[in-house]
Amino acid sequence: MKRAVILMNLGSPDSTEVKDVKRYLNEFLMDARVIDKPWLLRNLLVRGIIVPFRAPKSAEAYKQVWTDAGSPLIVLSQQLATALDGEVEEPVVIAMRYGTPSPRQVFDLLQSQHPDLEQVLLVPMYPHYAMSSYETAVEYAKEQHKEGRYRFRLDYIRPYYNNEEYLHALCESIRPYLDGDYDQILFSYHGVPERHIYKGDITGQHCLKSGNCCDVPSAAHQYCYRHQCWATTKEVVRRLGIPEGKWGFSFQSRLGRDPWLQPYTAQRLSELPKEGVQKVVVACPAFISDCLETLEEIAGEGKELFLHAGGENFTMIPCLNVHPLWVQALAKWVRDYAQGKTDMLQFDSAHELLPKKSIMDII
Numbered sequence: 001m002k003r004a005v006i007l008m009n010l011g012s013p014d015s016t017e018v019k020d021v022k023r024y025l026n027e028f029l030m031d032a033r034v035i036d037k038p039w040l041l042r043n044l045l046v047r048g049i050i051v052p053f054r055a056p057k058s059a060e061a062y063k064q065v066w067t068d069a070g071s072p073l074i075v076l077s078q079q080l081a082t083a084l085d086g087e088v089e090e091p092v093v094i095a096m097r098y099g100t101p102s103p104r105q106v107f108d109l110l111q112s113q114h115p116d117l118e119q120v121l122l123v124p125m126y127p128h129y130a131m132s133s134y135e136t137a138v139e140y141a142k143e144q145h146k147e148g149r150y151r152f153r154l155d156y157i158r159p160y161y162n163n164e165e166y167l168h169a170l171c172e173s174i175r176p177y178l179d180g181d182y183d184q185i186l187f188s189y190h191g192v193p194e195r196h197i198y199k200g201d202i203t204g205q206h207c208l209k210s211g212n213c214c215d216v217p218s219a220a221h222q223y224c225y226r227h228q229c230w231a232t233t234k235e236v237v238r239r240l241g242i243p244e245g246k247w248g249f250s251f252q253s254r255l256g257r258d259p260w261l262q263p264y265t266a267q268r269l270s271e272l273p274k275e276g277v278q279k280v281v282v283a284c285p286a287f288i289s290d291c292l293e294t295l296e297e298i299a300g301e302g303k304e305l306f307l308h309a310g311g312e313n314f315t316m317i318p319c320l321n322v323h324p325l326w327v328q329a330l331a332k333w334v335r336d337y338a339q340g341k342t343d344m345l346q347f348d349s350a351h352e353l354l355p356k357k358s359i360m361d362i363i
């Protein structure tokens with residue numbers, strides 16, 4: 001086989017033991033695209049303060065969602081790879097940004113199993129571009145590919161937040177949950193610090209400079225996480241005919257004290273009952289596979305917050321996971337790739353386009 005496909009996700013700890021969670025969090029948070037502080041400060045912060053305090057709590061949280069087969073994120077990513085493998089000629093495997101299997105391990109395996117391998121298509125399991133998600137995954141894979149001097153070429157799929165097949169699968173996965181009685185559907189995305197949005201603004205003068213910046217056309221949008229989350233939401237709302245007043249938009253998982261994108265999901269879930277929302281449905285389109293952030297933070301803690309604040313009914317919509325339309329979407333991209341079509345393929349990362357000073361700033 002001359003081609004192969006890698007589905008690349010974030011990764012999870014090896015187990016729910018505190019030592020494994022510590023190792024995972026150290027690798028994750030020492031990534032300069034996640035905690036974008038100078039190395040010494042980051043090291044002190046991460047190894048000295050954040051990880052020692054956070055790891056025991058995170059380990060408990062992971063225990064709430066862990067399955068007999070392991071972390072939901074890894075199990076569901078593997079199930080997706082298996083389903084896609086059944087639909088396309090190319091072998092499909094998974095790789096993780098943190099933990100295992102690393103891109104390097106996967107590249108080695110693919111090259112040894114397929115000595116005539118010429119092209120590998122990397123599909124990041126992130127529909128939206130963020131320095132701390134899509135960009136770090138792709139840049140890390142590119143780095144490992146370069147270092148290993150592999151014989152095959154590495155291509156990667158561009159962010160697909162506004163792609164037809166992705167949106168179709170997402171809408172159809174949400175539609176059945178809107179058939180019943182609901183007061184509001186809340187679209188909750190993983191948050192990022194506002195600073196990350198400023199850093200990714202290639203125009204230097206657009207992002208978060210006005211209340212409606214994400215609706216005003218700009219070159220910044222190809223790297224603006226907020227714009228891309230907004231665009232996915234608006235398109236799902238339009239396609240599903242969700243009435244004004246029956247949908248909301250928020251960001252979850254804030255870490256630390258810096259301002260992150262707002263409104264915060266936890267706050268909205270506590271406020272909604274007072275605003276007359278008794279029945280809420282939550283969708284998390286930034287995640288392809290259900291994981292700690294959807295299963296524990298939203299379906300667990302978020303539900304409790306909402307009910308405690310007086311809400312009556314909380315429904316969580318599963319991520320795309322192995323939805324047949326999502327598998328079909330991926331299969332189409334792989335077939336297009338095999339036929340030499342390039343419209344879904346790579347583009348320069350913001351990191352490559354930003355002025356030198358900003359690059360020094362993040363590394």
Ligand SMILES: C=CC1=C(C)c2cc3[nH]c(cc4nc(cc5[nH]c(cc1n2)c(C)c5CCC(=O)O)C(CCC(=O)O)=C4C)c(C)c3C=C
Nearest residue numbers: 010011012034035058073130132133190192255291292293
């Ligand atoms: C500065 C901290 C973080 C940023 C920025 C961030 C961005 C970001 N993360 C995801 C997707 C996932 N994050 C997950 C877990 C997780 N995220 C952070 C911190 C930041 N993420 C931490 C510390 C953790 C670990 C768990 C915890 O201690 O809370 C996960 C789940 C992993 C799993 O094993 O299930 C996902 C997925 C995106 C998409 C993103 C930027 C857009």
Ligand SMILES: [Fe+2]
Nearest residue numbers: 190191253293
């Ligand atoms: Fe995260």
Ligand SMILES: [Fe+2]
Nearest residue numbers: 208213214227
């Ligand atoms: Fe914007």
